[in-house]
Amino acid sequence: LNGESQLIQTTGSDLEVTSSGLLEKDQQGTADLYTYNYLSSPVGVSNITSNNNSYTLPDVMRNGTLPASPNNITFLTSGYDGSVSGTNISIADYWIWKFANQPDDDYTAWQHVRSTGTLLAGEGYTMKGPGSGGISDDQNYAFLGKPNNADITLNITAGNDYLVGNPYPSAIDAEQFILDNGSQIAGSGATTGTLYFWEHWGGGSHNLSEYLGGYGTYNLSGGTPSATLGTNDPDVGTGGTPLKTPGRYIPVGQGFFVIGESTGTINFNNGQRVFQKEGANSVFMEANPNGNETFVPGRSVTPIDNSDADTRMKIRLGFNSANTLRRQLLLTVDENASLNIDWGYDGALYESQIDDLYWMIEGEKYTIQGTNEILTETVLPLGVHTSSEGMNVITIDNLENVPANFEIYVYDKELEIYHDLQDSDYEFYMPGGEYLERLFIVFNPEVLGIDDNELTTALNIHYLNEIESIVLVNPANKTIKSIEMFNVLGQSIYSIDVETNSDYAEYKVSNLSTGTYILQIKTVNGDTLPKKVWVEKM
Structure with missing residues (x-):
């Protein structure tokens, strides 16, 4: 399957068990040495006795650096770094793990797969890149084997997490997957109805404490990107890597987490399969900002995709x-x-x-x-x-x-x-x-x-930048005891006891830095009125 080509088998279609051919499908992950991809295989081991077969990574995964002639990946069983030699790649198998129906929030429950462990159809796994590029560069992989088809189920326990993945050589509809695994489906195990997609957006190290990443989230309300490093000034824009927002369609080879709401089964089926090219609504969640995703944190416009218009607010x-x-x-x-x-x-x-x-x-x-x-x-x-x-x-x-x-x-x-x-x-x-x-x-x-505070309608206080003064308008002639001004750190920078019921007054406060301040009026009756003001240094 070249490029965005996908194999769709609909509900009720068969894949003959005795089929002996192979299907090849490419997918890209980050090339970075230190960055995790969450992957799953669209194929299993090819035989003429069964479908949806389990596999080890050397069984089905190839180096796709040259897409027209994929070759074997060398899986390194010692050390922590992959390597590149010409167009050949080596992957450190230390970083191949799965999290199959394990307790939530238990980091020690990750299961070491390496290059010799078995993965089931529908399970996801982690793997780092060979070092053929940086975090923003692609490494192409080719999956080669018997295509998965029809119902694929995995057992899950209430409260446990499962790293699963799209098991088919086509995109799947996340909304249909969520509904098929809901509590309203008799006999199936309910997930919580939310999917979590890892994005490893920085760190440059194998040390866990230095990983920078988070989980993009998707459910029937829509998707959000993972948290990231940025800036506390939105006018400057983010200082970290632009993020991808999970869309409705889950691409080929994408791994993601689900959480069990009740004990039962996670179900993948052909009714979830769709043809959808990767783009704004089908986003492969690797740490690569060079794809078609147009949403960047900060003020933005909504990507236009009339094929799946969501009219909800x-x-x-x-x-x-x-x-x-x-x-x-x-x-x-x-x-x-x-x-x-x-x-x-x-x-x-x-x-x-x-x-x-x-x-x-x-x-x-x-x-x-x-x-x-x-x-x-x-x-x-x-x-x-x-x-x-x-x-x-x-x-x-x-x-x-x-x-x-x-x-x-x-x-x-x-x-x-x-x-x-x-x-x-x-x-x-x-x-x-x-x-x-x-x-x-x-x-x-x-x-x-x-606004039930009587002072809200009885008084008006503001800062007039042109005259560098606090201006008090008091048409109801309330007796004001004091006026105090605070900076955003909560520090008092100006205070005056006024004892006045004048309907208008000005109080000079100069040499202020540009920024937000809080004015607080107190009356002789003990009532207070806070007011946020903006000071512009003239």
Whole structure:
């Protein structure tokens, strides 16, 4: 099968057990010496007695550096580095592992396959590149064997993880795979309805502590890229490798994780198979930014693909942390979802970075949230943690099918501030630690009751850059006790006891640096009104 050619066998079609031919299908992984690929084979050992056969990697995997004449890969059984000699490649088999129905979050449960261990049809495996290029370069591999076909099942236990993979020489529909493995299918083992795709985007080392990577996520609400290194200034753009977002169609040879919701079986079948070229909706999740994927973290436009138009409202939020970690969250409006945990529509956080942002649903952490509607009273809690103090940013990455003038706010409970994300990014200082009740996404700047404060309508306070002054407008002649100004670190930089009920006053505060500040008014009755202002050094 050359290029994007694929073999489709539909439901009810047969592959004669006595077939003795071979099928060859190419797929690319990263060439980098230190970077993992998550792979699976579309073929098994060729014989005339059975189909969907188990295999070792030397049985089915070839060096495809010269696509017209693939040759054997040398699997090195000692050492940690692959190598290249002309057009020949060697792979260090130390890095070939699988995770077949093992306890969640148990790193010691990885099973060493090497070049001699057996893999079942439908299982995924890890492998590093031969060193024929860098993290952004491709190494072509050829799979050669008897094509897998029809039903393929793997046993899974509730609460366990399984590294599986597309077992066919064609793309598969992730949504159909999710539905076929849902709790509503009698006799089958239910997964959680979310798929996790590893992307190893940096590190340059074999040391686990130096790996840089994360999991892209896909379910019935859509996909999100893995977290990555970037910058806490979205105007500068990310400093890490552009990421790929998992799409609806899973390419040939792609490995991914599922989580067991109940004990039973994972099912692949011909009803999931489709012809889909790799592109925006079918993304091979290797660490190569040179493919057709057009989404890059940061403000972007939606890739246009009319063949699979998704008309649902989607809001993609970006988080740029003090330590330059970047996470994207997805909110999708779908009639089958709710504000509670919904199977197949809410995607749990699979790995936690040193800094991270996540939806909080029923006390659990999620990167994808589905809801059936967004009302003016809708409140969506966020959780956030950072390993050290500093400035963080929440931004709108992308809006899909969102009406014009749609309001989206961050509510900061600690500062009692609503910030309009449609107007600008929200920058906030935070000490290191975890905060599960500070930040919320809302769609009405009155929903959490801040505007019940009488001062909100009775007073207006702002900073006028032209005259470098705090301006107080007090038409109700409230008696003001004090005015205080804080920087984003929470430090008081200006304070004055005023004891005035004047309807208008100006207070000179000069020599301020450009940035965000908090003004806080206190009345003689003890009421307070915070107000975020922007200072522009003139």
